[in-house]
Amino acid sequence: MNDDIEQIINKAAKEIKNADVASLENLKVKYLGKKSVLTQILKSLSHYPVENKKKIGTQANKAKNIIESEIENRKISLRKTLFDEKIQKEKLDYSKSFYFPFPKGSFHPVIETIQSISAIFKSLGFSIAEGPEIETDWYNFEALNIPKNHPARDMQDTFYIDEMKNLLRTHTSPGQIHTMEKHQPPVKVIVPGRVYRNEASDASHSSTFHQIEGLAVNENITFVDLKAVLMDFVHKFFEAKLSVRFRPSYFQFTEPSAEVDMQCMFCKGKGCKVCKNSGWIEILGCGMVHPNVLKAVKYDSDKYMGYAFGMGAERITMLKYGIDDIRLFYENDLQFLKQF
Numbered sequence: 130m131n132d133d134i135e136q137i138i139n140k141a142a143k144e145i146k147n148a149d150v151a152s153l154e155n156l157k158v159k160y161l162g163k164k165s166v167l168t169q170i171l172k173s174l175s176h177y178p179v180e181n182k183k184k185i186g187t188q189a190n191k192a193k194n195i196i197e198s199e200i201e202n203r204k205i206s207l208r209k210t211l212f213d214e215k216i217q218k219e220k221l222d223y224s225k226s227f228y229f230p231f232p233k234g235s236f237h238p239v240i241e242t243i244q245s246i247s248a249i250f251k252s253l254g255f256s257i258a259e260g261p262e263i264e265t266d267w268y269n270f271e272a273l274n275i276p277k278n279h280p281a282r283d284m285q286d287t288f289y290i291d292e293m294k295n296l297l298r299t300h301t302s303p304g305q306i307h308t309m310e311k312h313q314p315p316v317k318v319i320v321p322g323r324v325y326r327n328e329a330s331d332a333s334h335s336s337t338f339h340q341i342e343g344l345a346v347n348e349n350i351t352f353v354d355l356k357a358v359l360m361d362f363v364h365k366f367f368e369a370k371l372s373v374r375f376r377p378s379y380f381q382f383t384e385p386s387a388e389v390d391m392q393c394m395f396c397k398g399k400g401c402k403v404c405k406n407s408g409w410i411e412i413l414g415c416g417m418v419h420p421n422v423l424k425a426v427k428y429d430s431d432k433y434m435g436y437a438f439g440m441g442a443e444r445i446t447m448l449k450y451g452i453d454d455i456r457l458f459y460e461n462d463l464q465f466l467k468q469f
């Protein structure tokens with residue numbers, strides 16, 4: 130190869146090797162452009178002696194091709210380096226701690242009620258249990274002394290899952306049965322949970338809501354124990370020494386049964402809109418466990434007795450904060466929820 134052309138190739142190779150993206154463009158002009166030495170050589174071939182013409186021409190063209198492909202290769206390798214650097218820079222380091230600009234959440238007011246009621250009963254010696262939301266007819270009704278076709282079932286129409294056997298529990302009372310099946314007396318338990326009723330929703334009804342069940346069974350439990358525990362609960366939960374009264378009532382699974390009213394905390398018993406001027410607000414149902422319920426779990430009903438109670442978590446929350454529509458709890462409206 131012609132010495133001059135070989136020198137050009139070597140010089141170009143060195144410069145291309147060290148070029149960055151911008152200088153690469155300049156090198157292209159310098160070695161391959163119109164004014165480049167190689168182009169000049171090709172243009173002036175006519176001045177060369179005939180025997181050299183072809184040789185020089187071929188060599189100059191070859192040199193151009195070599196330089197051109199070196200420039201292309203350098204371009205590709207620069208692009209790859211840039212890409213690798215970018216990937217490296219943008220790679221996420223999952224071991225780093227991140228700041229998440231999301232607002233901190235809190236418990237739903239109904240869940241908070243369940244938690245604080247559970248804590249109060251825990252402090253009174255109760256343990257906390259949970260039962261399944263899908264129950265059989267036996268646990269939800271029969272074992273609680275509510276036989277098939279009994280009118281008491283109308284009060285708790287439910288969602289049946291199959292052939293009238295499996296259903297969504299209508300109350301937390303089946304928790305009593307599960308607990309007594311698993312444990313021998315003494316039993317002292319709270320069963321909070323979600324329950325379902327087949328009914329239309331309005332300001333005070335919802336097809337899904339929450340209850341808190343209570344049960345205590347032992348040898349010498351009396352109505353006085355029930356009264357003491359519930360009065361203590363009311364005073365602690367509402368943080369006021371409100372009066373409590375027991376009104377005779379009827380439930381299939383307790384005998385005698387009672388409904389508990391407490392003095393209206395909004396008017397302190399004077400009468401207002403919330404208590405419909407009566408001065409009293411109904412908060413729960415209770416009674417002494419019916420012997421048939423004890424028999425259903427094979428407890429000796431001559432030896433053991435107990436009390437039970439059940440309350441609605443939404444209702445208690447509404448009373449505590451003066452909320453007048455149960456539907457507000459389920460709308461997920463942050464403006465409402467943020468108040469608690």
Ligand code: DAH
Pocket residue numbers: 299300301302342343380383413414415416437438439440
């Ligand atoms: N299970 C009843 C209901 O959903 C509430 C209830 C009343 C529970 C009296 C009890 C009780 O344990 O003794 O309407």
